[in-house]
Amino acid sequence: MKETLQSWLPRLVLAPSFLLILFFVYGFILYTGYLSMSDSRMLPSYGFVGLDNYEKLWKLRHWTGSLKNLAVFGTLYIAICSVLGLLLAIFLDQKIRIEGMLRPIYLYPMALSFIVTGTAWKWFLDPGIGLEQTMHQWGWESFHFDWIKSRTHAIYTVVMAAVWQSSGFVMAMFLAGLRGVDPDIIRAAEIDGASRARIYWRIIIPMMRPVFLSAFVVLAHLAIKSYDLVVALTGGGPGKATELPATFMYSYTFTRNLMGIGASSAIIMLIMIFSIIVPYLYAELKTDRAS
Amino acid sequence: MRQSDTLPEARSSGAAVVQRGFNWQRIVLYIILLLFAVYYLLPLYVMLVNSFKPLAEIRGGDMLALPGTWTTAPWASAWSTAQIGVQATGLKPYFINSILMVVPAVLISTVLGALNGYVLTKWRFRGHGVVFGLLLLSCFIPFQIVLIPMARMLGLLGLAGTTWGLVIVHVVYGLGFTTLFFRNYYEAFPTELVRAAQMDGAGFFRIFFRILLPSSGPIIVVSVIWQFTNIWNDFLFGASFADVDSVPMTVALNNLVSSSTGVKEYNVHFAGAVLAALPTLIVYVVSGRYFVRGLMAGAVKG
Numbered sequence: 008m009k010e011t012l013q014s015w016l017p018r019l020v021l022a023p024s025f026l027l028i029l030f031f032v033y034g035f036i037l038y039t040g041y042l043s044m045s046d047s048r049m050l051p052s053y054g055f056v057g058l059d060n061y062e063k064l065w066k067l068r069h070w071t072g073s074l075k076n077l078a079v080f081g082t083l084y085i086a087i088c089s090v091l092g093l094l095l096a097i098f099l100d101q102k103i104r105i106e107g108m109l110r111p112i113y114l115y116p117m118a119l120s121f122i123v124t125g126t127a128w129k130w131f132l133d134p135g136i137g138l139e140q141t142m143h144q145w146g147w148e149s150f151h152f153d154w155i156k157s158r159t160h161a162i163y164t165v166v167m168a169a170v171w172q173s174s175g176f177v178m179a180m181f182l183a184g185l186r187g188v189d190p191d192i193i194r195a196a197e198i199d200g201a202s203r204a205r206i207y208w209r210i211i212i213p214m215m216r217p218v219f220l221s222a223f224v225v226l227a228h229l230a231i232k233s234y235d236l237v238v239a240l241t242g243g244g245p246g247k248a249t250e251l252p253a254t255f256m257y258s259y260t261f262t263r264n265l266m267g268i269g270a271s272s273a274i275i276m277l278i279m280i281f282s283i284i285v286p287y288l289y290a291e292l293k294t295d296r297a298s
Numbered sequence: 299m300r301q302s303d304t305l306p307e308a309r310s311s312g313a314a315v316v317q318r319g320f321n322w323q324r325i326v327l328y329i330i331l332l333l334f335a336v337y338y339l340l341p342l343y344v345m346l347v348n349s350f351k352p353l354a355e356i357r358g359g360d361m362l363a364l365p366g367t368w369t370t371a372p373w374a375s376a377w378s379t380a381q382i383g384v385q386a387t388g389l390k391p392y393f394i395n396s397i398l399m400v401v402p403a404v405l406i407s408t409v410l411g412a413l414n415g416y417v418l419t420k421w422r423f424r425g426h427g428v429v430f431g432l433l434l435l436s437c438f439i440p441f442q443i444v445l446i447p448m449a450r451m452l453g454l455l456g457l458a459g460t461t462w463g464l465v466i467v468h469v470v471y472g473l474g475f476t477t478l479f480f481r482n483y484y485e486a487f488p489t490e491l492v493r494a495a496q497m498d499g500a501g502f503f504r505i506f507f508r509i510l511l512p513s514s515g516p517i518i519v520v521s522v523i524w525q526f527t528n529i530w531n532d533f534l535f536g537a538s539f540a541d542v543d544s545v546p547m548t549v550a551l552n553n554l555v556s557s558s559t560g561v562k563e564y565n566v567h568f569a570g571a572v573l574a575a576l577p578t579l580i581v582y583v584v585s586g587r588y589f590v591r592g593l594m595a596g597a598v599k600g
Contacts, residue, residue: 016502017421021412024473025429030435030471035447042446051450098331102325105331111586112335114343118582118589122548126555126571127341130564132579137361144359175338179590225443232440235533239552256442260539266446273442284438292431 030232036277043271049264060271068273073250076162081230085168089222091170092177093215097207099178099186110182112186113175121172125239128168129155161241161248165233168240173229177222184218185211224287228280252276349568356564372565376554376573380566383553389570391543392550396530398463399546403468404525410469411476411521412514416506418477419484420492430481437474444471445538448545452539459541465476467539468529475528479595483517484510516588523585524592527578547574 142150154160234253261271457463
């Protein structure tokens with residue numbers, strides 16, 4: 008009797024967590040999946056309507072616009088964070104004496120709430136009071152910077168704030184990668200007379216491929232999930248200029264009471280994230296087992 | 299790819315490439331690095347400096363200047379009298395709400411994560427890989443996918459709008475991460491020690507408390523800091539599920555800043571933003587190393 012209890016105990020200990028996840032994550036995904044094919048409006052309703060909601064969704068300018076915004080935001084966010092992160096890591100990796108002081112400064116924004124970041128940048132970018140006003144005060148009267156109020160340029164201000172928040176983290180990933188490079192390889196290249204820039208360009212940066220991949224996966228999934236920052240910085244505006252799928256889902260579900268369409272947009276977000284993350288995790292777990 | 303520690307300082311791969319005699323290059327390098335430090339610090343500096351200025355001085359213009367007259371009135375207002383939504387309570391009650399929500403959620407998710415990690419490494423059973431895979435994948439779901447059913451479920455449980463409801467939400471959606479941390483950490487723990495203790499007749503819990511737990515200090519810190527930061531900073535769940543007496547700090551701050559009635563008191567907004575940022579900033583300053591380690595573990599799976 009005691010024997011069997013001992014042999015079942017580990018599974019019993021794991022069971023509550025597993026059941027919670029099974030129900031609250033995977034069960035809920037199925038539920039939302041069903042709602043996306045139902046006639047739900049203000050409250051969940053179970054009349055089956057097939058793919059109607061998806062058809063309606065793709066006809067909405069609001070939705071296609073938020074996807075376009077995500078494409079612009081996501082591309083720039085990932086590209087700038089990666090380039091900036093790599094450059095800062097390479098610069099920091101040159102036996103910088105004050106590295107121990109600089110690194111935490113580059114990284115601390117990651118510990119802040121996006122609401123705090125949004126509050127700070129919203130004010131900073133506000134032409135009436137922030138940077139523009141300060142420049143005028145300093146005597147640069149013609150200085151003009153009002154992207155946050157512009158329908159065409161507001162999305163770039165979201166990029167600016169998001170890059171500020173995450174680039175230090177990408178730097179840390181690359182720095183860890185650079186510290187893993189075998190110095191013998193570099194010495195050998197030096198003996199062959201290769202220049203420093205050439206060594207980085209031809210040897211070290213190509214070796215960072217796994218870090219680029221990790222950074223891409225992390226940043227892409229953060230971009231698709233982005234919600235708080237937009238709410239705090241622009242509230243999706245001006246107009247719908249900075250709406251993203253996450254803000255779309257929220258407003259359609261909870262303020263416009265079109266829950267079926269809201270659910271279908273959540274399913275599309277899930278598909279986008281899973282198509283990036285599932286292959287990555289699969290590959291990672293596989294190499295882990297092999298090693 | 300397992301991250302045994304964060305960023306070893308000792309060895310620089312770039313160091314081998316550094317050539318002597320190009321001192322101006324080093325100077326440019328230092329200047330660039332310092333400029334970036336300024337870039338990262340600037341928003342925090344602007345918030346701090348302007349939170350000590352009277353409103354008239356802020357309107358006057360120079361956001362980088364130190365206050366002409368220092369005042370702590372904006373801080374007092376943000377903490378105890380500012381208008382948040384319909385009530386003029388300041389941020390204090392919401393700060394308390396956040397603490398009441400964060401502490402149990404962090405503790406429960408860390409304890410469960412530790413036990414899960416222990417089972418998934420030292421007491422493997424058929425299908426352990428699938429269980430871990432499902433837990434891991436749950437870290438990455440966009441939370442929009444669970445908002446509607448979670449709202450229903452909290453209603454059914456009678457927990458809608460309560461702090462305990464939020465605690466449950468944060469425990470469930472933090473479990474994947476805490477399990478990941480402990481699973482990776484215990485993976486490297488010598489299984490022979492566990493087997494030897496088993497031979498001596500030690501049971502499941504005895505082995506955990508006597509052998510694994512005493513050496514789990516660092517990973518407990520990582521898990522606690524990660525969960526604390528994430529839950530304190532959460533906005534989506536707070537905005538979706540909280541009610542008057544459970545609204546967390548981030549949501550209250552957003553209400554304070556975006557309220558459209560009356561004069562925009564920027565100095566009060568900044569004091570509020572710093573108050574909201576303070577707990578996670580303090581944790582970061584005190585134990586940044588562990589915070590980075592959590593970030594890396596979240597990014598580079600093991």
